[in-house]
Amino acid sequence: MMLSVSMQQQGKDVELTGIMDGTEAVDAAIPHGDLITAFGEAVLLGSDDELAKARAALLEAIGGDAFVDTCGVIGHFERMTRIADATGIPLDEDTALGSATIREELGINDFTMASQTPGVKD
Numbered sequence: 001m002m003l004s005v006s007m008q009q010q011g012k013d014v015e016l017t018g019i020m021d022g023t024e025a026v027d028a029a030i031p032h033g034d035l036i037t038a039f040g041e042a043v044l045l046g047s048d049d050e051l052a053k054a055r056a057a058l059l060e061a062i063g064g065d066a067f068v069d070t071c072g073v074i075g076h077f078e079r080m081t082r083i084a085d086a087t088g089i090p091l092d093e094d095t096a097l098g099s100a101t102i103r104e105e106l107g108i109n110d111f112t113m114a115s116q117t118p119g120v121k122d
Contacts, residue, residue, distance in 0.1 A: 032061045036070060043074055081113075088116045 030036070035058045042054035059067045083089070091099070103109050 032058065035061050039070065040074055044078070085113045085116050091117060 035054070039054040039058045042051040046054065058070065062070070108114065
């Protein structure tokens with residue numbers, strides 16, 4: 001089982017592959033993880049109807065303050081990803097080494113835009 005750094009700091013195990021492959025529920029260590037994942041997917045890939053349903057379900061489950069925080073995290077990661085993709089920001093050595101296993105297990109190195117990150121998909 002893989003550990004994410006933030007969950008590792010909390011002493012919890014999280015199976016990250018469930019997030020990527022869509023065949024497993026997100027680990028129970030992440031409260032409302034299934035709803036958060038569904039919302040993130042709807043934001044990035046869903047129709048207006050899918051987004052409205054996912055938004056309503058998540059908002060009801062976690063409340064307004066946590067929902068706003070979730071939206072902020074999604075927006076931040078989307079922004080950072082676009083900047084990194086556009087500029088080809090290289091991973092620093094520590095990040096490259098520390099994330100190598102996770103990137104390989106999740107198939108992140110196979111994403112089309114991975115070729116824009118020097119040293120990841122050469």
